[in-house]
Amino acid sequence: MxxxxxxxxxxxxxxxxxxxxxxxxxxxxxxxxxxxxxxxxxxxxxxxxxxxxxxxxxxxxxxxxxxxxxxxxxxxxxxxxxxxxxxxxxxxxxxxxxxxxxxxxxxxxxxxxxxxxxxxxxxxxxxxxxxxxxxxxxxxxxxxxxxxxxxxxxxxxxxxxxxxxxxxxRTGAPARAIDSGPIEARDARLVPITAEEASAMRAGERLTWWADGYPRQDDLDAIGMLPSGPDPWSPRHIVRRSDGLAVGSIGCFGPPADGIVEIGYGLVPQARGGGLMTDVLSAMVRSLEAAGLRVVAHTEPDNVASQRVLARLGFRRVEEPDRAADAEWLWAGRAGAGEVGDA
The missing domain is CATH 3.40.630.30 (Gcn5-related N-acetyltransferase (GNAT))
Structure with a gap:
C-alpha cells in the first residue's frame, strides 16, 4: 500500500x-x-x-x-x-x-x-x-x-x-456553482462589476484600486453587456491578491444557451506571463462546470498565450470548416449539461 x-x-x-x-x-x-x-x-x-x-x-x-x-x-x-x-x-x-x-x-x-x-x-x-x-x-x-x-x-x-x-x-479541485457573488481563485478574486463601477469605467475615471492600463478596451466592451445589476454571467474584475489591484476582467457572453456558456477574459500587459490567468480561468471554469455547464471560448489564431492557457485546462480546439482561415478559433471545455459537436 x-x-x-x-x-x-x-x-x-x-x-x-x-x-x-x-x-x-x-x-x-x-x-x-x-x-x-x-x-x-x-x-x-x-x-x-x-x-x-x-x-x-x-x-x-x-x-x-x-x-x-x-x-x-x-x-x-x-x-x-x-x-x-x-x-x-x-x-x-x-x-x-x-x-x-x-x-x-x-x-x-x-x-x-x-x-x-x-x-x-x-x-x-x-x-x-x-x-x-x-x-x-x-x-x-x-x-x-x-x-x-x-x-x-x-x-x-x-x-x-x-x-x-x-x-x-487538472486535479478536480472543488468549486461552488457560479452565482452573483465573487469567485475565489488562489491568486485573485473575481468580483462582479457594479453598475457604478461600469459608469466610472465608461467615463474614463480612475479608481485607486485599478492597475495602470485598466480598464482595457476589451474590458470596456465587456461592460457593454452588463445588465441592470450583477448576475452570474456579468463581467468581473480580476483583483490580484498580492496588491489588491484590478488587473483585468473575465465574464460570460450572456446566460447559457442549451447548457453552453462562452467566456471572455484578459489582463493588462504587466500582469501577464506569471501564471495568473491560468489560476483565474481555472477558478471561473470550475465554477461554471459545477453548475453543470459546458464552457467554450474563442481565440485569435495568433493568440498563442491564450490558446496555451485553455489547453492547460483541457480545452480542445473545435474545427469549424465553414469559418474563414483568419477567423477566431473555437475552444470547448469538458462536457457539462451541453455538448459542442466536432466538425
Missing amino acids: IELVRPTVDLADSWWEMVDDFAGGTIHGSSYRSGDREVLRDPAVFEEWVDWLGRMERTDEALPEGRVPSSNRWIVRDGRVVGTIAVRHALTPSLLVEGGHIGYAVAPGARRQGVARAALGLALRLAAARGIDPVLVTCDVANTASARTIISCGGILEDERDGVLRHWV
Missing part, C-alpha cells in the same frame, strides 16, 4: 536507507541535497530539519528566497520510505519553466512497480484540496518513464523547454 506521510523522525532509519539507494543522485521533491548528509546525521539537526519541512506548509512561515509554501511528503510503502514528493502551492517564474507544482522521486529499488503513479495520484488529491487546478508537472525529456507516469495521471503536454517536458494536469 502506498501512502504519502508527513516527514517524521520515526522514519529516520528508513529515510537514510532510501537516501543510500540513490547513491548520491538527486532526490527531487525532498529539499535534501547530498551535501546536507553530514550535518543531518546529527539526530537533533535531523529533527529540526524535519520540523522545518512541516512548517513549509504554513503560509505564515518565512521561507528563503525562491522558495514557496509546499506540502512535503515521504512516499511510504508497507512502512518503509521509498521516495519523496512535494506539492508546491504556487509557481515562481523559475518553477513555471522547470520544477512545476509537483516534484517527486522514487528510490531505484522501488521503480517500475507502480509507486510513482500511485504517489502522483495521491499528490494530485492533495493539490486539489489546496485548490490548485491545474498543476504543472515536469520531467526531463529523456525520462520517458516519468513522462508516461504523468500522462497516465491525466497530464497534457504543453511544450518542451531546454530539455524539460511541461505537462498540465
Whole structure:
C-alpha cells in the first residue's frame, strides 16, 4: 500500500536507507541535497530539519528566497520510505519553466512497480484540496518513464523547454456553482462589476484600486453587456491578491444557451506571463462546470498565450470548416449539461 506521510523522525532509519539507494543522485521533491548528509546525521539537526519541512506548509512561515509554501511528503510503502514528493502551492517564474507544482522521486529499488503513479495520484488529491487546478508537472525529456507516469495521471503536454517536458494536469479541485457573488481563485478574486463601477469605467475615471492600463478596451466592451445589476454571467474584475489591484476582467457572453456558456477574459500587459490567468480561468471554469455547464471560448489564431492557457485546462480546439482561415478559433471545455459537436 502506498501512502504519502508527513516527514517524521520515526522514519529516520528508513529515510537514510532510501537516501543510500540513490547513491548520491538527486532526490527531487525532498529539499535534501547530498551535501546536507553530514550535518543531518546529527539526530537533533535531523529533527529540526524535519520540523522545518512541516512548517513549509504554513503560509505564515518565512521561507528563503525562491522558495514557496509546499506540502512535503515521504512516499511510504508497507512502512518503509521509498521516495519523496512535494506539492508546491504556487509557481515562481523559475518553477513555471522547470520544477512545476509537483516534484517527486522514487528510490531505484522501488521503480517500475507502480509507486510513482500511485504517489502522483495521491499528490494530485492533495493539490486539489489546496485548490490548485491545474498543476504543472515536469520531467526531463529523456525520462520517458516519468513522462508516461504523468500522462497516465491525466497530464497534457504543453511544450518542451531546454530539455524539460511541461505537462498540465487538472486535479478536480472543488468549486461552488457560479452565482452573483465573487469567485475565489488562489491568486485573485473575481468580483462582479457594479453598475457604478461600469459608469466610472465608461467615463474614463480612475479608481485607486485599478492597475495602470485598466480598464482595457476589451474590458470596456465587456461592460457593454452588463445588465441592470450583477448576475452570474456579468463581467468581473480580476483583483490580484498580492496588491489588491484590478488587473483585468473575465465574464460570460450572456446566460447559457442549451447548457453552453462562452467566456471572455484578459489582463493588462504587466500582469501577464506569471501564471495568473491560468489560476483565474481555472477558478471561473470550475465554477461554471459545477453548475453543470459546458464552457467554450474563442481565440485569435495568433493568440498563442491564450490558446496555451485553455489547453492547460483541457480545452480542445473545435474545427469549424465553414469559418474563414483568419477567423477566431473555437475552444470547448469538458462536457457539462451541453455538448459542442466536432466538425
